[in-house]
Amino acid sequence: MAQVIFHFVSFCTFLSPFHLRYNCYTCVARMQIDQQKCVACGNCVAICPMGAISIDSLKNRAFVNADECVECYSCFRGMSMEKLNPILVRSIRRLLKVFRLRFDPEPDVCPTSAITPDELSWPRIVRRAFSDPIVTHESTGVHGRGTEEVKTNDVTNRVGAGEAGYVVEFGRPGVGVRFRDIERMTRALAQMGIEFELKNPVTHMMTDKKTGKIRDDILNEKILSAIVEFKTGIENVPAVLRRVDEVSKTLETVVAVGVATRCDQTGGSALDAILNEEGFSFVRGKTNLGLGHASL
Structure with missing residues (x-):
């Protein structure tokens, strides 16, 4: 042949350039960041290949821009998930801040397992199939x-x-x-x-x-x-x-x-x-x- x-x-x-648009946290089944667990360490921001994750400085939480997220699961699959108590982590971080100190976890770790995938439905499930x-x-x-x-x-x-x-x-x-x-x-x-x-x-x-x-x-x-x-x-x-x-x-x-x-x-x-x-x-x-x- x-x-x-x-x-x-x-x-x-x-x-x-696109502008980030925050969607309601519960309005659509998608990759999400649990607001009860997130400690705003920022590790997931860098790992997203689409730049769809950002830290809201007012709420001090990470958010997924649902419109720009392609459901590639890089954040969920690419990061190690620890199960630290988020209240304890936030308290320690606030205490360290008083002394102008800061502790960050390893860059490939979500310390509180805050990244939470949803069961996708049509048509959004097409995003994951192609991404x-x-x-x-x-x-x-x-x-x-x-x-x-x-x-x-x-x-x-x-x-x-x-x-x-x-x-x-x-x-x-x-x-x-x-x-x-x-x-x-x-x-x-x-x-x-x-x-x-x-x-x-x-x-x-x-x-x-x-x-x-x-x-x-x-x-x-x-x-x-x-x-x-x-x-x-x-x-x-x-x-x-x-x-x-x-x-x-x-x-x-x-x-x-x-x-x-x-x-x-x-x-x-x-x-x-x-x-x-x-x-x-x-x-x-x-x-x-x-x-x-x-x-x-």
Whole structure:
């Protein structure tokens, strides 16, 4: 089986600064910080990849910004949970403050086990599915972003001879992406007659795969990152990349695109010349050696 080369081309559009909006503590099932237990040590602030946790200086408690939290569970899973008495901890801290002293726990410890996950419901549960790397996507059975891309192309044959397979990746830790931005891209690409990959979790969120329409009830949900996959004939690569570049400049997130194609017997491909001609810098980021075989 021929090799598959993964070309990585980057486009970036950075989101505008957001303002923290505190939601009612009990109004929505989400990751929360127990206000009875929190001692405002601040350790959870640094561990959140989305900057969704902050200390309220008036209440002297940590809060999770529900709108910016992507339910990645990094705070809950990444910190050691101790069970110190919060009243005792606060009392000792106040006493030390009188003497201008301060004691802080280890930076990866929540001293009172104040971080409390809720049982998520639809549509918020979509956030965790796309943001928590240990959660399996039910639609594909794959962890993380929920797709194997071309890494298993020798078995899946997603990208055939003369075809170009694309992955358009939205969001990163610290930035994230909302489905409404993903939909802007999928709608724009659908107008070009592209074919969305069926074994992809974003495709499963579409109500109309021909138009790229994503279901309305998740458009405002924010996730850590997601990948849209599709393929075209290799001759359509320049037009597709121009469209991705054009649309990415209108989105409030970062966008990266990869293009994959089959190599010839010498390891070369027609894609190299196309990308060079279009002025895109690229690296061969992932190579499928063709050692696997499709099951019969």
